[in-house]
Every structure is written in C-alpha cells, then in structure tokens.
Amino acid sequence: GDSVTQMEGPVxxxxxxxxxxxxxxxxxGYPSLFWYVQYxxxxxxxxxxxxxxxxxxxxxxxxxxxxxxxTSFHLEKGSVQVSxxxxxxxxxxxxxxxxxxxxxxxxxxxxP
Amino acid sequence: xxxxSQDPRHKITKRGQNVTFRCDPISEHNRLYWYRQTLxxxxxxxxxxxxxxxLEKSRLLSDRFSAERPxxxxxxxxxxxxxQGDSAMxxxxxxxxxxxxxxxxxxxEGSWLTVV
Numbered sequence: 045g046d047s048v049t050q051m052e053g054p055v056x057x058x059x060x061x062x063x064x065x066x067x068x069x070x071x072x073g074y075p076s077l078f079w080y081v082q083y084x085x086x087x088x089x090x091x092x093x094x095x096x097x098x099x100x101x102x103x104x105x106x107x108x109x110x111x112x113x114x115t116s117f118h119l120e121k122g123s124v125q126v127s128x129x130x131x132x133x134x135x136x137x138x139x140x141x142x143x144x145x146x147x148x149x150x151x152x153x154x155x156p
Numbered sequence: 157x158x159x160x161s162q163d164p165r166h167k168i169t170k171r172g173q174n175v176t177f178r179c180d181p182i183s184e185h186n187r188l189y190w191y192r193q194t195l196x197x198x199x200x201x202x203x204x205x206x207x208x209x210x211l212e213k214s215r216l217l218s219d220r221f222s223a224e225r226p227x228x229x230x231x232x233x234x235x236x237x238x239x240q241g242d243s244a245m246x247x248x249x250x251x252x253x254x255x256x257x258x259x260x261x262x263x264x265e266g267s268w269l270t271v272v
Contacts, residue, residue, distance in 0.1 A: 048198075080263075087160070088199070088247070088263035133198050142187070142212065144261065146198030 046071040050134040050147035057124055057154055065119040065150050067108075067134035077101075077110055077117040078135040078144070088133070091119075126154045158182075160264035162248050168270045169238055176234045177267045181250030188231050189261065190223055191247040192216065199247055205231060238271045245269070 051066040069077065079091040079101070092101030097112035106121045117134060134147040161180045169175050181188050186207050191199035202221070203213045207228035217223075220238075225231040235242055245266040252259045 085265075087265040088249075090260050090262075135198075142189070142204050143201040143214075144191075144199075146200070148196065148198050 046075070046136055046138055046143075046145040048134050048136050048145055048147035050132075051150050052148070053131075053151040055150060055152050057152070059126055059154055059156050060123045061154075063119070063121040063124045063128075063152070065132055065134075065152070067117045067119065067147060069115050069117065069134070069136045071136050071138050071145070073139050074112075075139060076137045077108070078137070079106070079108055079117070079119050080133045080135055080146070082131045082133070082149075084130070091132070124152075124154050126156055128152060129154050160248055160250050160262055162246075162264040162267045164267060165265065166268045166270075168272060171240060171271055172237055174234065174236045175238060175269060176232055177246050177248075177269075179231045179233070179248030179264060181229070181231070181248070182262055185250035185252050185262075186228065187251045187253060187261075188225055189249040189251075190231070190233055191249065191263075193245045193247060193266070194243075202233075202246075235269075238269075240271045243269055243271045 047070045049068050076095045078093045080088045081091045092103040094101040094110035100109045108119045131149045131151050133149045136145050163178045189204040190202040193199040205225040220236045223233045245268050247266045249261045249263040251261045
C-alpha cells in the first residue's frame with residue numbers, strides 16, 4: 045500500500061533559521077502530494093500541494109517540490125518564525141483514490 | 157462558512173460502553189471522511205461518504221464501529237463495546253467533491269476519546 049516516511053522530530057530551531065523537513069513516499073502511479081499543518085489547539089490545515097512531477101507548491105513562505113525521480117517532497121522555508129511552531133504532516137494521495145495517507149508528523153518548535 | 161464541527165470534543169468512557177461522535181461538515185460539501193489519530197502518529201483513514209452513501213471502509217473499521225450519514229448532511233460514528241485500544245482522536249473532514257477532483261479536504265478539530 046501507499047506509505048510516507050518523514051523526518052522524525054521534534055525539531056527545534058531559532059527564529060529566522062532555514063527549515064527543511066524531509067519526506068519520501070511510496071505510491072503507485074502518479075500520486076498527489078500535500079503538506080498539512082496542525083497548529084496548537086487547531087485542526088489540520090492544508091499548507092500546500094503539488095499534483096504532478098516537478099510542480100512546486102508554496103504558501104506562507106513554505107515550499108515543496110514534487111520530485112518523482114527520488115519520490116520526495118521535502119518542505120522548506122527560508123526564515124522561520126515563532127508562529128510556525130506546529131506539527132507538519134506529509135501526505136500522499138493515489139490518483140483516483142479518496143484516501144489520504146499521512147506520515148507520522150514532525151513537531152517543529154521555533155524559539156525567539 | 158463555519159468549518160467542520162465535531163461533538164463532543166472530549167469523551168472519557170469506561171471500557172465496554174458505547175460512544176457516538178457527531179460531525180457537521182461544511183455546508184454543501186457532499187463528501188465526508190472519518191480518520192483516526194493516535195498519539196505520535198499521523199491520521200489513518202477509516203471511511204468516507206458521498207452524500208448518504210458510504211463508499212469505502214478501511215480494514216481498521218472493525219465490526220464494533222459503524223458510521224452513518226442518513227440525510228447526506230451530518231454524520232455519526234459509533235463505537236460499541238469500547239476497548240482501551242480505541243483511545244484516539246477521531247477526525248472528521250469534508251470536501252465539495254473529492255481530492256481527486258482537486259478540491260481541498262477540510263478537517264475538524266477532532267473528538268478525543270479516552271477509554272478507561
């Protein structure tokens with residue numbers, strides 16, 4: 045079946061540091077890829093998505109590029125803020141399937 | 157647009173009791189999903205509805221679990237004869253059509269279940 049492997053946390057960074065959270069996936073065909081974020085006390089929110097190879101999803105300064113050759117979708121941000129502290133989930137969805145398959149999540153804490 | 161709402165937000169129950177969770181999706185969203193999330197893990201798919209029809213069920217959904225969406229609007233998830241292993245957060249989500257059509261899935265804040 046489909047699976048997602050993402051960098052284990054927790055990750056602690058200082059404000060304005062560069063962020064990378066690694067994510068690799070296993071899925072047949074041409075899946076869509078997502079990053080979801082869960083802020084403290086809130087529900088899961090879609091952060092960004094990419095639906096085909098070499099697509100770059102971006103939102104709120106975060107970016108991730110769909111790399112089919114390495115089956116990866118790493119999340120990056122050039123300068124993190126305290127408000128970025130949250131749990132980040134890498135997610136894959138097989139084409140034509142309604143089910144989302146989540147990674148285990150990476151807890152990110154940004155210190156001032 | 158008031159978002160996906162779930163009730164109750166927290167439930168503590170004794171082993172062997174039945175519990176029911178309710179989900180109200182975003183208005184006019186015809187797809188509704190249930191996921192389960194345990195501590196330190198990502199959400200796992202349980203089932204989804206298109207309108208009132210339940211179209212897919214995960215093997216995680218044992219015979220003790222039943223989900224309904226009788227009028228194609230709100231949904232309920234019932235767990236009978238709860239076990240300690242059922243302790244988890246139960247997430248509901250909805251979308252206008254489905255992610256396969258490009259539409260975003262919106263999640264509620266979840267219902268925490270603790271079985272003691």
